[in-house]
Amino acid sequence: MKELIEAILTHGKAINEDVLLVDSFLNHQVDPLLMHHIGETFAAFFRKKEIDRVLTIESSGIAPAAFTAYSLGVPLVIMKKQTSRIMTGDLIQTTVRSFTKGTEYQLTVKREFLPAGERVLFIDDFLASGEAAFGAIELVKEAGATVNGIGIVIEKSFQSGRKRLDALNIPVLSLARIRAMGPEGIEFLE
Numbered sequence: 001m002k003e004l005i006e007a008i009l010t011h012g013k014a015i016n017e018d019v020l021l022v023d024s025f026l027n028h029q030v031d032p033l034l035m036h037h038i039g040e041t042f043a044a045f046f047r048k049k050e051i052d053r054v055l056t057i058e059s060s061g062i063a064p065a066a067f068t069a070y071s072l073g074v075p076l077v078i079m080k081k082q083t084s085r086i087m088t089g090d091l092i093q094t095t096v097r098s099f100t101k102g103t104e105y106q107l108t109v110k111r112e113f114l115p116a117g118e119r120v121l122f123i124d125d126f127l128a129s130g131e132a133a134f135g136a137i138e139l140v141k142e143a144g145a146t147v148n149g150i151g152i153v154i155e156k157s158f159q160s161g162r163k164r165l166d167a168l169n170i171p172v173l174s175l176a177r178i179r180a181m182g183p184e185g186i187e188f189l190e
């Protein structure tokens with residue numbers, strides 16, 4: 001997606017060869033017009049999959065996922081990383097390990113918001129090693145629903161996530177695919 005690649009080249013910063021800073025338009029300050037176009041792009045690509053709801057993980061997936069759900073006219077469900085006393089009832093949970101952040105968390109969703117038999121589109125801001133996506137797929141499976149598409153805003157193609165997801169035969173659309181990055185600059189795949 002040309003507009004996203006331009007935003008990454010103009011405002012993104014490769015902190016090192018693994019981590020891209022995009023906090024001025026994607027995950028701290030958010031560019032709503034860019035998110036609107038991201039939502040429209042995902043919606044156009046996945047519309048024929050007859051998606052029943054969009055699913056994401058708090059917090060940075062929420063902006064692109066919300067615009068996608070709006071464009072598709074379906075609900076957005078946010079998987080939580082932290083539970084609270086008011087989050088009770090029939091919960092589905094799985095453990096996810098973040099390699100980038102070196103942390104582990106419980107992904108939680110209320111079963112009533114992930115009805116069995118539905119077709120789900122999972123949207124996230126980054127794809128690195130794919131742990132978050134695999135956690136989401138696990139929860140959806142546990143709910144008796146199916147993941148019919150995966151939309152990623154920025155894929156770090158030099159990490160293992162994309163290959164691992166392709167092996168599942170679920171359609172994946174990544175709007176920007178980074179081949180390599182570092183102090184010299186950022187290189188994209190076609």
Ligand code: G4P
Nearest residue numbers: 018019020058059060098099100126127128129130131132
């Ligand atoms: P994986 O799910 O693909 O395996 O990725 P990994 O565990 O390595 O990283 C997950 C977390 O790290 C996510 O944030 C993701 O947004 C963030 N992340 C991964 N690579 C980058 C990067 O190059 N730049 C930035 N800015 N973030 C990256 P999270 O833990 O879910 O937190 P949140 O920001 O969504 O709250």
